[in-house]
Amino acid sequence: MPAYRPPQIAASEITPKTIYMSRRNFIGAAAAAGIGLTFGGEALAAPLTAQPGPYKLNEKLTPKEAITTYNNFYEFGVGKEDPSQNSGAFKPTPWSVKVEGLVGKPKEFGLDEIMKMKLEERTYRMRCVEGWSMVIPWIGFPLSAILDKVDPLGSAKYVAFETVVRPEEMPGQGGLFQALPWPYVEGLRMDEARHPLTILAVGLYGETLPNQNGAPIRLVVPWKYGFKGIKSIVKIKLVEEQPQTTWKNSNAREYGFYSNVNPAVDHPRWSQATEQRIGEGGFFGTKRVDTLPFNGYADEVASLYAGMDLKANY
Ligand SMILES: Nc1nc2c(c(=O)[nH]1)N[C@H]1C(S)=C(S)[C@@H](COP(=O)(O)O)O[C@H]1N2
Numbered sequence: 001m002p003a004y005r006p007p008q009i010a011a012s013e014i015t016p017k018t019i020y021m022s023r024r025n026f027i028g029a030a031a032a033a034g035i036g037l038t039f040g041g042e043a044l045a046a047p048l049t050a051q052p053g054p055y056k057l058n059e060k061l062t063p064k065e066a067i068t069t070y071n072n073f074y075e076f077g078v079g080k081e082d083p084s085q086n087s088g089a090f091k092p093t094p095w096s097v098k099v100e101g102l103v104g105k106p107k108e109f110g111l112d113e114i115m116k117m118k119l120e121e122r123t124y125r126m127r128c129v130e131g132w133s134m135v136i137p138w139i140g141f142p143l144s145a146i147l148d149k150v151d152p153l154g155s156a157k158y159v160a161f162e163t164v165v166r167p168e169e170m171p172g173q174g175g176l177f178q179a180l181p182w183p184y185v186e187g188l189r190m191d192e193a194r195h196p197l198t199i200l201a202v203g204l205y206g207e208t209l210p211n212q213n214g215a216p217i218r219l220v221v222p223w224k225y226g227f228k229g230i231k232s233i234v235k236i237k238l239v240e241e242q243p244q245t246t247w248k249n250s251n252a253r254e255y256g257f258y259s260n261v262n263p264a265v266d267h268p269r270w271s272q273a274t275e276q277r278i279g280e281g282g283f284f285g286t287k288r289v290d291t292l293p294f295n296g297y298a299d300e301v302a303s304l305y306a307g308m309d310l311k312a313n314y
Pocket residue numbers: 067070071072073074075127128129163184212213214225226227228229230231232
């Protein structure tokens with residue numbers, strides 16, 4: 001396993017909006033013409049090797065350029081381009097993650113140790129609650145692998161997660177306008193946390209995670225809306241009661257604890273029946289596809305919710 005090196009922001013990722021937009025059109029034209037392009041960012045990021053993992057997907061990957069420039073990461077601003085443009089000063093190393101709470105062996109994991117976990121390629125369909133989706137080739141390891149190392153107690157019923165707070169490196173956490181209360185927090189039921197689909201991701205497209213995607217380590221739960229995938233994690237705590245979650249705290253009528261992708265349960269302000277695949281039919285194209293129950297992972301996870309009313313538990 002290569003030693004961990006933080007990804008670096010390429011100059012190409014910090015361009016003004018006009019150039020950025022025309023570059024995007026150029027990419028589309030080049031793709032249509034069958035011309036392969038490489039960007040500075042790809043050359044600079046640290047390569048990361050991983051073995052093929054389970055859950056193969058027969059779907060077209062979302063272009064890396066879209067995955068790394070169309071983001072939600074409010075610590076860096078609320079615009080889709082803010083995280084890629086405003087995260088250049090963020091330092092994903094050194095880093096450590098505390099795993100604590102109802103466990104026999106609480107432990108602080110340094111990033112070097114984390115990067116020595118058995119890394120797998122996990123290409124997942126990802127669905128944002130806002131109605132767009134991507135297909136992302138993550139690199140990571142099952143969350144259960146790290147939970148196993150701390151000996152969870154029988155009393156642990158949920159897992160709570162916390163993002164780092166660094167206003168000096170995360171412009172959305174400083175200044176007058178705070179989009180959300182910090183730290184960003186999320187949670188899973190223990191059986192969801194231990195499900196083999198649930199991973200901690202440390203890379204994508206064969207490289208360490210770009211800052212805007214949650215460097216150096218973030219959660220990925222592919223059957224849930226994107227906001228469950230908390231980024232830049234510093235704390236994982238096993239607890240007895242259902243944890244606080246940022247979006248439910250900020251608007252409980254619109255965002256619940258479970259947040260399972262469900263085309264049959266609309267958001268109060270929009271339908272969740274279909275989604276726009278980012279990067280297909282042109283970056284801002286109109287290719288819409290049907291949203292699938294549990295984001296297409298029903299065979300794997302529907303049994304976790306047997307007997308539950310998924311309209312009440314949204
Ligand atoms: N800490 C933190 N994690 C976060 C968010 C955020 O604003 N802050 N946004 C969430 C939302 S709404 C989505 S859709 C995904 C987006 O992940 P991506 O940018 O890697 O596609 O991150 C989630 N994780």
